[in-house]
Amino acid sequence: MITGLDHVGIAVRDLERSLERFAKLFGISPAAVHRERVESQGVEIASFTVGNIRIELLAPLTEDSPVAKFLAKRGEGIHHLSFATDDIQRTLQQKAAEGFQLVDQQPRQGAHQMWIAFLHPKSTHGVLIELCQPQSKGNGS
Ligand code: CMX
Numbered sequence: 001m002i003t004g005l006d007h008v009g010i011a012v013r014d015l016e017r018s019l020e021r022f023a024k025l026f027g028i029s030p031a032a033v034h035r036e037r038v039e040s041q042g043v044e045i046a047s048f049t050v051g052n053i054r055i056e057l058l059a060p061l062t063e064d065s066p067v068a069k070f071l072a073k074r075g076e077g078i079h080h081l082s083f084a085t086d087d088i089q090r091t092l093q094q095k096a097a098e099g100f101q102l103v104d105q106q107p108r109q110g111a112h113q114m115w116i117a118f119l120h121p122k123s124t125h126g127v128l129i130e131l132c133q134p135q136s137k138g139n140g141s
Contacts, residue, residue: 001091003086004083005053005082005083005084006054006084007056007082008054008080008081009056009058009078009081010057010058010076011067011070011079012059013059013071022055022057026050026055028050032049033046033048034046034111034112037061038109039061042067042068043058043061043065044060045058045111056082056111058079080118080127080129081127082116082130082131083129084132085133086137087133087138088116088117088131088133088138089106089107089138091131092104092105092117100123100124102117103119104116104117107131110130113135114132114134114135115133115138116131117131118131
């Protein structure tokens with residue numbers, strides 16, 4: 001079951017400059033920013049919380065990563081919406097059975113010690129949807 005919005009992913013070219021800008025906008029202190037490299041996804045992230053929603057800035061680590069392709073094709077902006085699920089494996093199976101196109105057949109390791117898996121934007125009206133589940137709440141299989 002999908003239980004709520006976990007975070008909004010925003011693709012950026014320059015992580016430092018965009019972080020400075022968004023930190024000013026939302027009044028975020030450097031200590032409240034989580035930084036992480038997710039090599040498997042080819043991204044470096046900076047994330048922070050506004051109210052109860054996490055904002056995740058994503059900058060590409062390599063030129064062939066999905067975020068680099070996105071920036072080249074569409075420019076900076078909202079890259080994905082991530083929704084929390086209490087059982088990511090089951091939710092993936094259910095969404096596939098309902099006709100949604102899976103990017104990931106199996107959950108993968110993402111930032112913040114989460115299992116993550118994507119649904120293709122072609123099957124969700126142009127919005128890249130991520131499902132996520134904390135690794136502490138199950139092994140993703
Ligand atoms: N949102 C909406 N549409 C998107 C998109 C996005 N984030 N990324 C790509 N698209 C669209 C493209 O614009 C293109 O549309 P058109 O055919 O109309 O031009 C279409 O999807 C295909 O795009 P593509 O550039 O040819 O890219 P691919 O098919 O090779 O890959 C996708 C698209 C979604 C499968 C790939 O980006 C992917 O696997 N994404 C999931 C992984 C990911 O994004 N990781 C980074 C974040 C990691 C994290 O959060 O930790």
